[in-house]
Amino acid sequence: MKVSQVYKEKKDKKVLSFEIFPPKKDSELKNIDETLAVLCELKPDYISVTFGAGGSSNCNRTIELARKIKHEYHVEPVVHLTCLHYNKAEIDEFAKVLSDAGLENVLALRGDKNPNFPEKDDFKHASDLIAYMKERWNFCFLAACYPECHPESDGVVNEIKHLKTKVNSGAEVLLSQLFFDNDIFIRFQENCKVADINVPVIPGIMPVINAAQIKRMITMCGAAFPLRFQKIIHKYEDNKEALFEAGMSYALSQIIDLLASDIDGIHLYTMNNPLVARKICEGIRKII
Numbered sequence: 001m002k003v004s005q006v007y008k009e010k011k012d013k014k015v016l017s018f019e020i021f022p023p024k025k026d027s028e029l030k031n032i033d034e035t036l037a038v039l040c041e042l043k044p045d046y047i048s049v050t051f052g053a054g055g056s057s058n059c060n061r062t063i064e065l066a067r068k069i070k071h072e073y074h075v076e077p078v079v080h081l082t083c084l085h086y087n088k089a090e091i092d093e094f095a096k097v098l099s100d101a102g103l104e105n106v107l108a109l110r111g112d113k114n115p116n117f118p119e120k121d122d123f124k125h126a127s128d129l130i131a132y133m134k135e136r137w138n139f140c141f142l143a144a145c146y147p148e149c150h151p152e153s154d155g156v157v158n159e160i161k162h163l164k165t166k167v168n169s170g171a172e173v174l175l176s177q178l179f180f181d182n183d184i185f186i187r188f189q190e191n192c193k194v195a196d197i198n199v200p201v202i203p204g205i206m207p208v209i210n211a212a213q214i215k216r217m218i219t220m221c222g223a224a225f226p227l228r229f230q231k232i233i234h235k236y237e238d239n240k241e242a243l244f245e246a247g248m249s250y251a252l253s254q255i256i257d258l259l260a261s262d263i264d265g266i267h268l269y270t271m272n273n274p275l276v277a278r279k280i281c282e283g284i285r286k287i288i
């Protein structure tokens with residue numbers, strides 16, 4: 001089923017989606033089966049599977065995993081697909097494999113620039129990928145959005161203008177980068193409405209549950225860390241179990257607050273951790 005349809009059919013209810021990444025090593029393939037079994041038991045409306053950055057050998061695993069989610073676990077998958085390091089013929093090859101496997105949903109991305117992988121000329125932005133594929137293939141397209149602007153952004157106005165281009169190209173659902181301050185997301189959602197972006201704009205939530213992850217977040221994603229959150233992390237950073245509980249509680253309170261606002265769903269970055277997904281689902285079971 002196309003994910004855009006899921007949002008239409010659940011109009012008065014919230015859509016719950018999970019994100020997972022394919023294992024890097026063969027030895028982790030068994031774990032992913034155990035993870036999937038728990039995640040699918042929680043009955044998300046769909047699960048998206050990330051795609052390795054430019055030229056990574058993990059790309060085939062993305063498709064394999066998506067195929068498994070659909071045909072073995074009977075949950076709708078969304079396949080992430082980046083374009084900066086591919087040409088049109090290569091994208092068509094991927095599209096054919098996806099289509100032959102009965103996969104109907106693509107999160108179309110530009111992908112990060114990476115000096116180790118040469119960029120190709122056919123696609124400069126996600127909107128180019130969506131426009132190209134939409135003419136040839138019958139997928140539902142999702143796209144990424146950034147409540148705190150993309151790191152390469154030249155300002156909110158242009159960021160929203162480019163997002164509108166993505167939607168005009170055919171993106172039917174927007175999944176957001178993680179954030180820790182709900183007010184920032186609500187303001188972004190309002191800016192989207194002002195710009196006449198009328199597709200679901202879905203908040204992406206990542207529970208912060210360990211110290212290494214926090215350090216990675218600070219250097220990589222540029223999300224604002226509200227003082228309230230900083231205090232919690234500072235207080236529990238040396239106590240693994242307490243930090244896990246505190247991080248989960250923070251994410252849960254973010255989600256509950258968002259569910260009380262005008263949103264169509266929640267996209268949970270599960271980090272392939274079934275305990276995280278289970279705890280969040282238990283926390284919102286009665287209200288979603």
Ligand code: FAD
Pocket residue numbers: 049050051052053054080081082108109110111112113124125126127144145150151152153154158159162163165166175176177178204
């Ligand atoms: P774009 O939409 O092309 O935007 C990139 C920048 O260019 C932005 O500043 C934008 O404002 C600007 N821009 C966009 N269109 C135009 C235009 N027409 N003209 C001029 N400027 C423009 N990466 C992976 O490698 N694999 C994944 O699986 C993956 N999954 C992700 C999932 C989510 C939900 C999110 C939020 C991100 C994900 N990423 C993933 C990261 C993503 O690939 C990077 O953030 C990348 O740098 C930008 O991708 P994009 O599709 O948003 O690019």
